[in-house]
Amino acid sequence: MPRNPRIPKPTAAELGLLRTLWRLGPSTVKQVHEQEQRERPGVAYASVLRLMQVMHGKGLLKRDESERSHVYSPAQEREPVQTRLLDDLIQKAFAGSGKDLVLAALRSERVSDAERAEIQRFLKESRDA
Structure with missing residues (x-):
């Protein structure tokens, strides 16, 4: 299988958010945050937002900016x-x-x-x- 060297290996926290997005499908930060809160009560919206922004910058997530609320999806299956x-x-x-x-x-x-x-x-x- 060809590897994409430009997409880095996710950290444990990033992998957790990827699992959430693989389960939910394309989602807003709010939707991901709500799901994360079910699994880890107390997780802050700002933390989820920041991590998703970092993941987008690293190429782990794609972001659709065509709507007011950006929709994120994993860059890889x-x-x-x-x-x-x-x-x-x-x-x-x-x-x-x-x-x-x-x-x-x-x-x-x-x-x-x-x-x-x-x-x-x-x-x-x-x-x-």
Whole structure:
């Protein structure tokens, strides 16, 4: 997959806002702030606005200025961003081994029984294909 070196890797806070925008779709700062408040009560509107402006300046967000309230959307879809972050994690934390990443994830308590069953189905289907 070709990488766009001009779009930087998002920080943790930026990734949180990207997740919100991927879920909501193109949104105003007010809409994003309302959603963020549901998840993190007390987050200030000015903080959300400033972070979105910074993200726009970095190229992480696109902004439609045709309406009175600007509408923001992610510059990239969720999957390419996640893939890029995953590639970086595999290189940095697992010495380039995808297998070690998967085994570490499966050993953790964060993977539910339902998720394990889904993984097993995926592996069986890919083996049978």
